[in-house]
Amino acid sequence: MFGLAIVILLIITSIVVIIAIPYNEAIRLWRGGEGIWYQNPKTAPPAWTNWFTKEDKPSSYFLAEGDERVTKTVEEFTEGSGDITYVFTFEYDYDAFPSEMALYLESDYETKNPFADMYWIQPDGTEIRVASIGVDKSQTLYFSQDSKLQRRLGDVSPEVGLFIVPDSDPPQVIPGTYQLIVDGIRFEPDSDINAEFVIYGQVHGLAGTDHLRRDLSIALLWGIPIALIFGLVAALGTSILTMTIAAIGVWNGGWVDELIQRITEINMVLPFLSILVMIGTFYSKSLWVILGVTILLSIFGGGIKTYRANFMQIKESMYIEAAEAYGAKNSRIIFLYLIPRIIPLLIPGLVSSIPTYVFLEATLAVLGLGDPVLPTWGKIINDAQQAGALYNGMYYWILEPAVLLMITGLAFAMLGFSLDRIFNPRLRGL
Amino acid sequence: MTTESKTIQTVAGAKRKAWVGTLSRVAKYTALRSVTMLITVVIGIYLTILIANMGGYVDEIMRGQIREQVAMTLRNQEEYKQLSQEAKDARFQREVMDEEQRLGLNQPFIVRSFRFLWDGLTLNLGTALRMTSDTGSRQVRLIILERLGPTLLLMGTSQLLLFFTSVYLALILSRKYGSFFDRAVITLSPTSSAPSWFYGIFLILIFAALLRILPFGGMIGAPPPENSWEYTLDVLKHIILPASALFVSLIFISIYNWRTFFLIFSSEDYVEMAKAKGLSDREIERRYVLRPTLPTIITSFALMLISLWTGAIVTETVFNWPGLGRTLFSAVGQYDTPVIVGLTIIYAYLLAITVFLLDFIYALVDPRVKVGGRQKKA
Numbered sequence: 001m002f003g004l005a006i007v008i009l010l011i012i013t014s015i016v017v018i019i020a021i022p023y024n025e026a027i028r029l030w031r032g033g034e035g036i037w038y039q040n041p042k043t044a045p046p047a048w049t050n051w052f053t054k055e056d057k058p059s060s061y062f063l064a065e066g067d068e069r070v071t072k073t074v075e076e077f078t079e080g081s082g083d084i085t086y087v088f089t090f091e092y093d094y095d096a097f098p099s100e101m102a103l104y105l106e107s108d109y110e111t112k113n114p115f116a117d118m119y120w121i122q123p124d125g126t127e128i129r130v131a132s133i134g135v136d137k138s139q140t141l142y143f144s145q146d147s148k149l150q151r152r153l154g155d156v157s158p159e160v161g162l163f164i165v166p167d168s169d170p171p172q173v174i175p176g177t178y179q180l181i182v183d184g185i186r187f188e189p190d191s192d193i194n195a196e197f198v199i200y201g202q203v204h205g206l207a208g209t210d211h212l213r214r215d216l217s218i219a220l221l222w223g224i225p226i227a228l229i230f231g232l233v234a235a236l237g238t239s240i241l242t243m244t245i246a247a248i249g250v251w252n253g254g255w256v257d258e259l260i261q262r263i264t265e266i267n268m269v270l271p272f273l274s275i276l277v278m279i280g281t282f283y284s285k286s287l288w289v290i291l292g293v294t295i296l297l298s299i300f301g302g303g304i305k306t307y308r309a310n311f312m313q314i315k316e317s318m319y320i321e322a323a324e325a326y327g328a329k330n331s332r333i334i335f336l337y338l339i340p341r342i343i344p345l346l347i348p349g350l351v352s353s354i355p356t357y358v359f360l361e362a363t364l365a366v367l368g369l370g371d372p373v374l375p376t377w378g379k380i381i382n383d384a385q386q387a388g389a390l391y392n393g394m395y396y397w398i399l400e401p402a403v404l405l406m407i408t409g410l411a412f413a414m415l416g417f418s419l420d421r422i423f424n425p426r427l428r429g430l
Numbered sequence: 431m432t433t434e435s436k437t438i439q440t441v442a443g444a445k446r447k448a449w450v451g452t453l454s455r456v457a458k459y460t461a462l463r464s465v466t467m468l469i470t471v472v473i474g475i476y477l478t479i480l481i482a483n484m485g486g487y488v489d490e491i492m493r494g495q496i497r498e499q500v501a502m503t504l505r506n507q508e509e510y511k512q513l514s515q516e517a518k519d520a521r522f523q524r525e526v527m528d529e530e531q532r533l534g535l536n537q538p539f540i541v542r543s544f545r546f547l548w549d550g551l552t553l554n555l556g557t558a559l560r561m562t563s564d565t566g567s568r569q570v571r572l573i574i575l576e577r578l579g580p581t582l583l584l585m586g587t588s589q590l591l592l593f594f595t596s597v598y599l600a601l602i603l604s605r606k607y608g609s610f611f612d613r614a615v616i617t618l619s620p621t622s623s624a625p626s627w628f629y630g631i632f633l634i635l636i637f638a639a640l641l642r643i644l645p646f647g648g649m650i651g652a653p654p655p656e657n658s659w660e661y662t663l664d665v666l667k668h669i670i671l672p673a674s675a676l677f678v679s680l681i682f683i684s685i686y687n688w689r690t691f692f693l694i695f696s697s698e699d700y701v702e703m704a705k706a707k708g709l710s711d712r713e714i715e716r717r718y719v720l721r722p723t724l725p726t727i728i729t730s731f732a733l734m735l736i737s738l739w740t741g742a743i744v745t746e747t748v749f750n751w752p753g754l755g756r757t758l759f760s761a762v763g764q765y766d767t768p769v770i771v772g773l774t775i776i777y778a779y780l781l782a783i784t785v786f787l788l789d790f791i792y793a794l795v796d797p798r799v800k801v802g803g804r805q806k807k808a
Contacts, residue, residue, distance in 0.1 A: 269777070274743065281762045355624070385748070410620055410623070413620030
C-alpha cells in the first residue's frame with residue numbers, strides 16, 4: 001500500500017499546486033522570458049546541493065530600493081542638478097564566487113541624461129573603481145562583460161576579481177561585508193535614477209534553474225497535475241472504450257464482432273509511436289490532441305482480445321440467459337450485466353496502465369513533440385538534453401524530472417499490482 | 431467436422447481420411463487467411479499514407495518550402511536579376527511548377543495516394559524527397575537498408591539476450607517460487623513501466639558522465655579505427671549502454687510474466703503425476719512444462735523478432751544510434767513521406783507474414799490446435 005500513499009500524496013500536491021499557481025499564472029511564468037526571470041542565475045543547481053559539496057556555493061542576491069541593505073540618498077545642488085547615491089551593502093561569506101553580477105539602471109530625464117560613477121568596496125576597505133557611465137533610460141551593466149574593469153583587476157574576470165584574495169591559488173574569497181556604491185549626478189530637477197543590483201549565485205532555490213533562468217520548481221510542480229491528468233484520462237478513456245466495444249462485439253456477434261476483430265488487426269499493423277510522432281509534427285503538438293489520438297489508437301489494441309475472451313466466458317453464464325429470457329434489451333445486458341462482471345479485471349489493469357501513458361507524454365516531449373505551452377516533466381528533460389545537460393555536468397536538470405517520473409510511475413504500477421492481488425485472489429498464491 | 435472425436439478412434443484408415451480432410455481444410459483456410467491478411471495490410475498502409483499527409487496539410491508545407499527554395503536560388507542568378515518584372519514572375523512560376531511536378535505535387539492527393547499505395551505494395555519504395563543515404567543516394571530502399579544493420583545489431587543483441595535470459599531465469603524461479611529472488615523479481619517488476627530511454631538517461635549519467643568509461647552515444651568513435659578488430663571493439667563499446675537500457679527496461683516484467691505463466695502450467699495434474707513418478711526436474715521441465723507452453727513462447731519470440739525491425743525510436747535518438755528508429759524520426763521531421771511510408775510498409779508486411787506463419791506453427795507444435803477447425807460454441 002506504499003503505492004497508494006504516494007498516489008494520494010501526488011493528488012493532494014497537484015490540487016494544492018493548481019490552487020496556489022493558477023493555470024494562467026503558470027503559463028505566464030513558464031513562457032515569460034528574461035523579463036520575469038532576470039533575477040535568477042542560468043543553469044544553477046538547487047541550493048541543497050551545497051550539503052553534498054565541500055565548498056559552500058552562493059545563492060543569488062537581489063538588491064533593490066526598499067531593501068534594508070540598500071540606501072538611497074538624494075542631495076540637491078544648484079540649478080536643478082543633484083546627487084543620487086545608492087549604497088548596496090551585503091554580506092558575502094561563501095567559498096565560491098558568484099556566476100555573474102549585473103546592475104540594472106533606469107533613469108528619467110528630458111534632454112541630458114544623468115551620469116554615474118560606480119565603486120566597489122571590499123571588506124578590508126579597498127576601493128575599486130568599477131565604471132563611469134552616462135545612464136540611459138534603461139540599461140544593464142553586466143560586470144563580466146566589462147573588459148576595462150577586467151584589465152584593471154589584472155585580467156581576472158570581474159565576478160572573481162572583485163572578491164578574490166589577491167594572488168591566492170586556488171582562488172579564495174575574502175569573506176565579509178561588501179559595498180557597491182553608485183554615485184549618480186543628475187542635471188535636471190525631475191531627473192531620477194533607479195538602480196537594482198543582482199549578484200547571480202551558483203545555486204538557486206529548491207529546484208534550480210534552466211538555461212532561460214526559469215525556476216524549475218514551477219515546471220516540476222505543474223508537471224504533477226499534467227502527468228496525472230494525462231495518465232488518468234488516457235488510461236480511463238482507453239480501457240472503458242475498449243471494454244465497451246469488446247462487450248458490444250461479443251454480445252452482437254456476427255459481422256460486428258468480425259469488423260471489430262479486423263479493425264484490431266489493421267491497428268496492429270500501424271506503428272503507434274510513429275503515427276503519434278507524425279501527428280505531433282504535422283498537425284498539432286497540443287497535449288489534448290495527442291491525448292485524443294492516443295486513446296483512439298489504443299482502443300483497438302491488444303487489450304480488446306483479452307476482454308473479448310473474458311466476455312465470451314461470461315456470455316454463457318446462466319444469469320445472462322435469464323436476462324435474455326425475460327426480454328432485457330441488448331443495451332441493458334451489455335451495460336448492466338456483462339460489463340460490471342469484468343470490473344475486477346478492469347481496475348487493476350487501468351491503474352497499471354497509467355504509468356505507460358505518463359511516460360508516453362515524456363517520451364513525446366523528449367522527441368521534441370511536447371506541448372509548446374504547458375510546463376511538463378518531459379519538456380524539462382528535452383530542454384536539458386538539448387543543452388547537453390549530462391555532457392556538461394548539469395545532472396540535477398535531468399535527475400529532478402526523471403526522479404519525479406519514476407516515483408509517479410512506480411506508485412501507480414505498485415498500486416495496480418496490489419489491486420490485482422485484491423481483485424483477483426486467484427493470483428494471490430502465485 | 432469434430433476432428434477431436436475422430437482422432438480418438440485410433441484406426442489407421444480413419445486417421446488417413448482425417449489427414450486428407452485436414453489438407454483440403456488447410457488449403458481453404460490458407461487462401462482465406464491470405465486474403466484477409468492482404469486486405470488488412472492494404473488498409474493499414476493506406477491509412478498510414480493518409481495520416482502521413484494529414485489531409486493535404488503536408489502538401490501546403492511543401493509548396494511553401496518549394497517557393498522559398500526557388501526564390502532563393504533565383505535570387506543568386508545573375509541573368510535572373512536582369513530580367514523585367516513580368517519575365518521574373520514567369521520564370522519563378524515555371525521553376526515552381528517544375529519542382530512541384532518533380533515531387534508530384536501537381537496531381538491531386540487522392541491520385542497520388544493510390545500511386546503511393548500501389549508502389550508500396552509492390553515494394554517499389556521510390557525515392558526520398560529530402561533524405562539521403564550516407565552514400566548520397568535518394569533511394570528509400572538504400573536508405574532503409576543502410577540503417578537496417580545498426581538497428582538489427584542493437585535490437586538483436588538486446589532482445590535476444592532479454593528473451594533467453596528471461597525465459598531461462600523464469601524457469602528456474604518457477605521451480606523455486608516464493609524464494610528470495612522470486613520475491614525480488616515480483617517487487618522489481620513495476621520498474622518496467624518506464625521506457626528504455628528513461629533507463630538510458632540514467633545509464634548515460636552513470637557510465638558516460640560520471641565514470642567516463644563508456645561513450646555518450648553514437649555507434650563508432652570519431653575517427654573510426656582502421657583495423658577491423660579495433661573497429662569491432664569500438665562498436666561493442668558503443669553498444670553496451672543502449673543495449674543495456676533496452677534490456678533493463680523489460681527484464682523484470684518479462685521474467686515475472688514468464689514465471690507466472692510457467693507456474694500455472696507446472697501446477698497441472700500431469701506435472702504432479704510426473705513428479706510422483708520420480709522424473710528429474712530437467713525432464714519434467716522439458717516434457718511437461720516447456721512442451722505445452724511452446725506455442726506461447728514461439729508467439730512472443732516471433733513478435734519480438736518483428737519489434738526488432740522498428741527499432742526503438744526514442745532510445746536510438748537519445749543514444750544517437752544511426753538506426754531505423756532515428757531515421758523514422760528524422761523522416762517525420764523533414765516531411766519525407768516516401769521514407770515514412772516505406773518503413774511502415776515493410777513493418778506491416780513483416781507483421782502480417784509473421785501472424786500468418788504463426789497460425790501454422792501453432793498447429794505444428796500444439797496437437798490441440800487444428801488449423802481452420804472452427805470450434806462450435808458450447
